[in-house]
Amino acid sequence: MRPGPRRSLTHAEILEAAFALLETKGFEAVSVRGVAGVLGLTPTAMYTYYPNKGALLAGMVEQLLGRVDTSEADGAATPEHARTRVVELAQGLRSILVERPGAVGLLLATPLDGPNARRLDERLLAAFADAGLDPVAASRATHAVRVHVLGAVAFDAAEEERSPGGPTAADPGPAPAASATLWDDAETFPLGDRSRGLGDDPAGRFAWGIERLLDGLLAPAPIARG
């Protein structure tokens, strides 16, 4: 068939194909040509749906962030409820990113400014306001949480890449094996070596880190600083 049977796909169908590619072959495989291939389209046909690759990725990010549950828990606006709400949002965001291999690449390649990104921000801002923070502090606290979640997932992804299967359990790896690449000068790092494998469970250290961050963000006495 030459020109085409006018199939008229929906954006949802295209994103579905893109996510299938992301989950089966990783972020690198999410290409305009690749998605077109899955859909049985010519690469150029993709440009009638998205003006460029960035817009496609932004669409994926939006759909991903839409999966984060931001329904207001029916609890009151007490500081205690506010804190657990922040934790839930942070954990929820982390979950949808960790569940999908390659999703981090997506987030890092795309500005987070769609409606669902802003909705998430809004919930965090509201929670920090409920916790008693003034608007400037709430804005910065929201940013700090955003930054922490994304950074943590990015780190986990980078580690996962070099030792697939997961270091969740005790996995010291090929212990004395020559390090992966060029540097064999092998200084010793007593503290690092000793602590290797201590707090290494990704989920555990993330939960711990978020709690400590909130300890600092919601500290009751902001007077004694310095």
Add this chain to the structure above:
Amino acid sequence: MRPGPRRSLTHAEILEAAFALLETKGFEAVSVRGVAGVLGLTPTAMYTYYPNKGALLAGMVEQLLGRVDTSEADGAATPEHARTRVVELAQGLRSILVERPGAVGLLLATPLDGPNARRLDERLLAAFADAGLDPVAASRATHAVRVHVLGAVAFDAAEEERSPGGPTAADPGPAPAASATLWDDAETFPLGDRSRGLGDDPAGRFAWGIERLLDGLLAPAPIARG
């Protein structure tokens, strides 16, 4: 000239060319072919120096991290000194990343496991140990700082990409202009809209975030948690 005048470059010279490319044309331009071009080499010649592109990027990351000053300040091992040391390391790491446009891409594309990355970790671990944290907590605190710095720089870079020139001052951008891409459903986000441009100075919010994180990591009374 056909085969070649046996020029025998050093790794340092190759990395210099790679950084020149990074700083003038951004991370995307750092390609095996691109670097080879700057050096007057054929792309294939690059493979006698680095086994693949990843190793080249890892070499760049190592050199970048080598620029972070980790010289032990002559101060005593008091908790107060420990805290300021962590802040200095975090700020130092952020500086070398922020100064070089495109450096974030580098960090995110490469596992941080070279000697200089470990040296930085070691300094953070030592500081947290000086501050009185047990090995597990010190390891997790180190990870939290790592994550926070990288996440913050990645965020700033993403923002810089869509409004170059910097939102350092009050820069509301094209205020009511239709949002960059597809979504025009335009829910309203009262808190987000009100706080837009409040705590948005990258350096300021980073410094604030690191201090709050340390408030939580170095909290004196880990009893009253929950």
Add this chain to the structure above:
DNA sequence: ACCTGAACACCGTTCAAGT
């Protein structure tokens, strides 16, 4: 409006060959 086919200017990497 949606699609094809050809084309342009790129990638990373491998392989056989030269010195």
Add this chain to the structure above:
DNA sequence: ACCTGAACACCGTTCAAGT
């Protein structure tokens, strides 16, 4: 050991053309 040249299997994007 270091390098070239040709090649393979990819990219994102544009353009002219068909229905």
